[in-house]
Structures are given as C-alpha cells and as structure tokens.
Amino acid sequence: MLKCKEVSELSSDYVDRRLPWRQRAGIVWHIFLCVHCRRYIRYFRLTIFVSKKAATPPPDHVVDSVMDRIAKDTSDNPPD
Amino acid sequence: MDDSQLITAAPNDDNAFRQLVAKYYNDMLVVARAIIGDSIADDVVQEAWLSIYKSLDKFEGRSSFKTWAITITANEAKRRLRKESQTTSLEGLIQGMEPSMLERYDDTGRWSKPPTLWHEDSPDSLLSNQELMDCIQHTMGNLNEQQRTALSLKDLEGLSLDEICNIIGVSASNVRVLIHRARQRLFQHIDHFQETGQC
C-alpha cells in the first residue's frame, strides 16, 4: 500500500488525472482507508480552486494604452 | 466574430484588433507578472501587442491565438529580464515536494502533523473570507519566479504541461514539480491560516 507521503507526492498528478490506472487505484484505495489523506486530498483540491479565484482582477483602460503604443510606433516608423 | 475572423480583420480594422486586446490582455498580463513582476508587466504586454500587431500575418493557427500571444509575451518578458540582468537560472535543483510539507510526515511516511480541520471547507466559504484571499495572493506573490510562472500558466491560464514547457523552457518533469510545489505551498498557507487565523 502507498504511504501517506507518497499520496502527497502524487497528489497533483492525481487531481490532474495524469496517473496510470494502477497508481490511481492505489491512491483511491489509500484515501478510502486513511482519514488524514482523504482530508488532505479534499483540501488540496480546494486549494487549487481558490487559488484560481485569487488571481488579480483585470485593469481598466488597457486597450487604449495598447492602441496608443501601436499608434506611436506607426508614427515613429511610417510604412514606406 | 470568432478569433480567426478577428485575426483576419485586425490588420485593417482597429475595432477587431481592440476586441482581441480586450479578450487576451489579462491572460498575457498574468504571464508577464509571473516572469518579471508587477512594475513593468503592463509595459511588457503592450510591447508584446505591438509585436503581435506587426506579425499578425505570420500567425498560422497551428496553436491557439491565446497560446501564441502568451508565448510572445513570455519571450518579451524574458528578454527584458535578461536586459535588466536579474536573470535566475531556469533549471534549478528540484525536489518532488515542498520542503515544509515533507516535515509533516514521519520516517515511516505517515502523517506526523495531519491537516487541520478547516473552519471553512467549502469553496464559497473560503472565497468569502477576504483575509484568506489576501493571504493567498500574498503567498502567490512570494513564490519563486519559476513556481509562480508554472502555476499561473497551469491553474490560471489552463495551458497543458507541454505548452508550459515550451514557454518557460524547462523539462516536463520539472514543470510538473514546480506546479506541485507551488500548490503545496499554497495548501500549507491555507492550512496554517485555518489553524491560527494568520497568514
């Protein structure tokens, strides 16, 4: 049986569904039996979920500054 | 209009180009911030848009426009990083687990300090705790540059490991480990916050 530490080591591959079925089954079996790892995997998924949401909010008026930059470049380097 | 129509129209139609900018600016900003930090990230993204504007006719649609735009941004950010000579080595010594996480297991590989029971353990209750969200942002800001880039590209931008390898130029197994350690670090901070109320 996998050790708790190995479950932890494989937890990203497990939640991203990147493991071969044998290892995946090993983790499923382990967390069925082990309350700590069951909790860890649940919290690890939550961590990924809330981290996505904590991303910085979009800035305003960015489009104008891009267009200004392009306009400036075009006037500095007019096409032949 | 969908992306391919916008891209076709953009060289002669400012409005189409503006739509592309509005749609992808933030994805690019996430990448630029991760590589080079907040202060000049916007500048890098604007420079990237200038390159995109000039080379729209070279876009062949082999990858998605988003991946293409992100790659151009990453290259521009890395070029600036070199210019400012703060460059860090990209292929460092990488272990499979976040060190502070390793300490939570005993010699037999069992938990010596299992996860705390979290007060907030649903997505909604976690998200509504502003102090915790600040803590998560703070923790992300303190990840090392490689971890932050890999995590942003994977969990925020939803890119595949192969795409991430190409952008940051490390092997697939190292990308995997960078992401895993960044996530474990975040887990550790949330777990600590739930236990102590402090970041």
Ligand SMILES: [Zn+2]
């Ligand atoms: Zn266990």
